[in-house]
Amino acid sequence: MQVHLVDATYELFRAHYAPRPPVLGRGGVNLSGVSGVVDQLLYLLREEGATHVGCATDRVIESFRNDLFPSYKSSAGMQPELLGQFPIVEAAIEALGLVLWPMVEFEADDGIAAACRRFAADPEVERIFVCTPDKDMAQLVDGERVVLLDRRRRITYDEAGVRAKWGVAPASIPDWLALVGDASDGYPGIPGWGAKGAAAVLAVYGSFEGIPERASAWEVPGVGGTRALSLAASLRDHHQEAILYRSLARLRYVEDGVTIPQQRAAELEWRGAPRAVWGAFCDEWGLDRLRTRPHRWGGES
Secondary structure: OEEEEEEHHHHHHHHHOOOOOOOEOHHHOEOHHHHHHHHHHHHHHHOOOOOEEEEEEEOOOOOHHHHHOOOOOOOOOOOHHHHOOHHHHHHHHHHOOOEEEEEOOOOHHHHHHHHHHHHHOOOOOOEEEEEOOOHHHHHHOEOOOEEEEEOOOOEEEOHHHHHHHHOOOHHHHHHHHHHHOEOOOOEOOOOOOOHHHHHHHHHHHOOHHHOOOOHHHOOEOOEOHHHHHHHHHHHHHOHHHHHHHHHHHOOOOHHHOOOOOOOOHHHHEOOOEOHHHHHHHHHHHOOHHHOOOOOOEOOOO
8 A cells, every 4th residue: 555644734834825815714714724735635635546644733833842942933923814724624634534643742744754654664555655845854765665745846755866856865864954954943054064065974974973073084075175174163063053953853753752543554544534524514614615525425423
């Protein structure tokens, strides 16, 4: 079987900010994000042939990473009409009959990571598609069996694709992000380290621990002389920050406390939308336009 793991928080942001007329629900509430997520999930099931699907969300935007680094991304400044859609999109996913992992202490990315590791060990699974363009998630890629799927651009990144796109192996992605920073997550990276230089160094040494402290010992094509001296000095001076940023970038798994109730990938099988449950959801939120969207109906419970 093939497994599709969906970052529903990403899909909600993407749908909410899409340049199209707003979708208004009961009482005039903006439900553009919810409507867009439903459309995307049903397209995944109908047109892209997904059969076993798990969706992760950020039930709470803040996570344990905010305790590690107060400047990490948070709900501060987010549009109230977007924040208000988070619980509604979770209800929509469950009303469609799909498996939902709502994260509280952890992030949606961690939920997907934990599910990915668990189901990659399932012998019935042929391939896992991690459905997000988020570069953080590239660390999950494993050969051609676990791949990153950018559904909007219709690009699939296997291990060779990750190396071609970001210049490093999947296992080096947290180190690379720590060096270059991640503006979307709110940490700055290490001064002087850019994407190309970090990729060149990590392509040779793999991780911080593998990088020689003395620049004279570096054997990195295209990175030498005063540039190597500068990068080595910056990493040495900011080593503790680099370790912290790598911890922020590193995804967490079941052994770290992420809860994934399903033990086998077969439990992710979509059996159709329960008609009564879906109809009740559409009635509650005034989304008549979505009532007949499901192309397959399942049980009533």
